[in-house]
Amino acid sequence: MSPSTTTPALAFRPLYKQVVSLITRSLEIGEWKPGVALPSEAELAVRYGVSQGTVRKAIDELVSENLLIRRQGKGTFVATHNDPDSFARFLCLAPNDGKTRSVSNVPLACWRAKAGADVARHLGLEPGALVIIVRRLLRIGEDPAAFDEIYLPGGLFSELTMDVLNSAESSLYSLFESRFGVRAIRANERLRAVSADKVSAEALQVAEGSPLLLAERVTFTYGDKPVEWRRGFYSTRNCHYHNELG
Amino acid sequence: MSPSTTTPALAFRPLYKQVVSLITRSLEIGEWKPGVALPSEAELAVRYGVSQGTVRKAIDELVSENLLIRRQGKGTFVATHNDPDSFARFLCLAPNDGKTRSVSNVPLACWRAKAGADVARHLGLEPGALVIIVRRLLRIGEDPAAFDEIYLPGGLFSELTMDVLNSAESSLYSLFESRFGVRAIRANERLRAVSADKVSAEALQVAEGSPLLLAERVTFTYGDKPVEWRRGFYSTRNCHYHNELG
DNA sequence: CAGTGGTCTAGACCACCTC
DNA sequence: AGGTGGTCTAGACCACTGA
CATH class of the missing domain: 1.10.10.10 (Winged helix-like DNA-binding domain superfamily/Winged helix DNA-binding domain)
Incomplete structure (x- = not known):
């Protein structure tokens, strides 16, 4: 060489x-x-x-x-998502009072569907390809903080079921890594402010129509290959999304 | 050595x-x-x-x-904020359609006041110290995209007036740098979703109560010295806030 | 103690820019 | 041609870890 x-x-x-x-x-x-x-x-x-x-x-x-x-x-x-250091590396939500709280993951649903045009585009799949959809709630301390709808390519996560989600003790990315060999490396996120619809309002225990932070995320693995498309609704009453501009 | x-x-x-x-x-x-x-x-x-x-x-x-x-x-x-490369380095707003548009800065007001507890804390000043407050609108293309209220330590920006703001052709940070010798280096931002109050709704031409993205920012210069505290209301109808997670 | 990453040096050569 | 940053090397020594 x-x-x-x-x-x-x-x-x-x-x-x-x-x-x-x-x-x-x-x-x-x-x-x-x-x-x-x-x-x-x-x-x-x-x-x-x-x-x-x-x-x-x-x-x-x-x-x-x-x-x-x-x-x-x-x-x-x-590097690994199982490490305490990089445990919640992609989680930008933090409590307003600065006190650290435990983050807990509550799976709500998991089903299969065919990818619509939008999801297919973000995941680099053919429209109609199999995708797995996960709904989950994220609690920070006792507060419901985020309600996520997660779209995964069926080919990579075919064994993913509600049981698997329930058995996981740590973060989703940690589960992806150890159970499916899919390592999340980086992600692009787009944030908007929206009004809570009925479903997310209920999940987050806020009034319908309340302002929520909508975070849409594409996650990539090696070779810039997209492996996750996610829509998260964040309640920012007790939390905020933090970002460091360098 | x-x-x-x-x-x-x-x-x-x-x-x-x-x-x-x-x-x-x-x-x-x-x-x-x-x-x-x-x-x-x-x-x-x-x-x-x-x-x-x-x-x-x-x-x-x-x-x-x-x-x-x-x-x-x-x-x-x-490095300089006058450079085309790092011109809008701290601006995370981008049009949804991906097309690049011109960004224009419309100063609305500029006045002096005594720092409240909040502002003083963020700027590292004594409560009651002189601060300069600037209101401005940011347009992306033709759309009003951001309505900012900016708090500056009076000591560093004593010459700042509406005239100075109007005479500036480029970004605020560029103005701070060339006119006041204050170089913005990094910033911490906290995002929340809020409902538009009357003032910001009017400035951004949206209905009162519409969901807006609220970005609160502390900007630092050399030695981690805070030099700006900013509350920005972003309309995310045609734009989004983008963030790369590494 | 041995093994690892971390610092520092001196020198050769390459790629890029400008005159 | 002459300057700049960029790459690559070989070797010495230091700081940290764990057996």
Whole structure:
């Protein structure tokens, strides 16, 4: 893998970027499972035929993308949603008073349907393809905080049932990861303010017509492949959606 | 600046972190103004008595914090809100149809007042201190999209008047930077869904009671010093607030 | 103690921009 | 041609972890 043989004149691709690709591929095919340690930087350097510095730079990039986690003196680990650190990484809701409360997940329903045009587009499926729909309530402390309708591609989650949802003790992304081998990496969210319809008003125990925060989310796994489309209605009486602008 | 003399046993501080501090300080005191080029990495290495690699690592960090911008072959520049790249960096509103539209800023009012407990707390001022309050409308294309009430510490913006606001052609942060030497670096935002009161309904041309997105923002400059507290009401009929979760 | 990631250096060479 | 940032290397040493 010497630079001279792998870098055509017009599309220069640094060595460390190639190492990024190779490591990503290994993550993708499951060579290293979530939570386990990668080989040491020195070993990887030998494996890829580059210097340790180049491996470090590649890992730097993957750490900044939240695919890997470094722990000094221990090693470099594959990120996982089962970890306490990145447990509710995609949950932007927080109590107004700043006190931390337990978050609990209450599955309400789970059924199969054919994808409409909208859902199919967001999930990159053919219209009419099988999708699994999950309704659930999220409680923060005692308060019902979010009412979510979640659309999943049938091909990836075929074993998902109400029983499976009920047996899960942790977050949905954690369940997706350990039970279905689907790792959520990043997500795009769009927020709007809407009036509560009957169903969400009831679930969230607010008056029909109350203002709610509507969050529509597409979640991606490796290779920017969409694996979830979600509509969440957030009650912002006791909570808020927080965002850091950098 | 050898490591042995500058790193007490219990609080190890890497050299490059110290360089980060030194560069930040120079930015803070205005040694390098927004938009201009820093000395080359080699020059900085000499200046700080470290290797070029260490300077690079320091700059890497400042680039990732959006304080500096690298341009290969040209140099490293101080980030600025006047730049087309980072023009509306803190604006998360986008049209639903994805088409880009011009964003225009319509100042509505500007007056002085004494800070209430809330505002004082967010701005780190004494209650009763002088604050300047600005009301403005943001149009995206032709649509009124946001109605903002902005609280600024009187000490930093004493020259701010309606005339100044009207004469500004670009974003507010750009104005703060070039006219008042106050550089907005990052911000924390809290979102809620609320019902439109009379004033905001009128400004945004929606029915009173319509659901609106309320964004409360604290903006910080160097050293995590708060310089702005803002309440923005967003109409999400034609726009949405977008957020990327990594 | 040995193994891991983290820092720092010096030097070579490459890609990009401008004159 | 000469400057800038960007990549890559090899090697030394430091800080942290756990047996």
